[in-house]
Amino acid sequence: MSERAQRLLEIADDELVLGWRDSEWTGIAPFLEEDVAFSSIAQNEIGHARALYELAARDLDTTADELAFDRAPEEYRCAPFVELRLLDWADTIARRVLYEAADTIRLEALKADPDPELAGLAAKMDREEVYHRLHAEMWADRLRDEPRFRAAVDSLWGQALGVLEGELATVLADRMPAQLGWTPAQAAPAPRNGHSDGFRALWDEMTMVRRSIPGASW
């Protein structure tokens, strides 16, 4: 697999799986307006995944749907961070805040990529991400001094660092304290190899309908 396809799949899998996890809040978010907004943002992330899969699919001579739903669990390249099944709203918001911060850095790098297709898609995604970021930052501002939120950020910090590699992870570590108003507790980055315990169950559910009639045209 080309390096470009691998890179695209990493980001696409992150967006698909996080979109999937966040969509689990549909109908049970803390209040109605947030429920609608949060679900809409989750759908947006899945839309970004689709665009990334389409580009990768061209390189790999397949389709976006096959990449999204027909791979074996171990073939997914997402970071364990996006796989976590978070049942607490503080954890969920902390993940959104940390993921948006990491994704911003990743998109900045991608927008500057010499590959015009990558850079172009990154610019398109970035224009939508602006509003995801606003949403995350508003919550972060509001919860800044809440012990539950701080504990959630601390517990997820190492996982969040694992979304990015090398220099980009350093940028995240440098930026986050200013954005949060405090420094998260030191944590080792969780690497992007292997999956968290809950991933298999997520994969089962996510691909269930498609696997129910293999080869069907939906």
Place this chain on the structure above:
Amino acid sequence: MIYEVFRQERKGQAFQHAGSITAPDDAFAEAYAREQYGRRQESVALWLVPRAALRHVSDFPDELQKSYHRVDGYSLKAKLKEARERAGTAAPRDR
């Protein structure tokens, strides 16, 4: 806080009341209104107005039935008929 949301479907068109949203402040109101009234490209612009900023006006008494203020209070058909009879001219369709 409740915000009334008005949306503009196309540039140049009048804003129309779309509904309302509940949000703790202007910033959240904007985020929620965007997702609820803009995510399907159904709006080109929104106005968000805190409900408290709206001045509600209602109750327009018309105790004396001053129907001449209204278009339907002045029956043109009857007046025309009378005028035609006085002038001795028929209605256009009868000519």
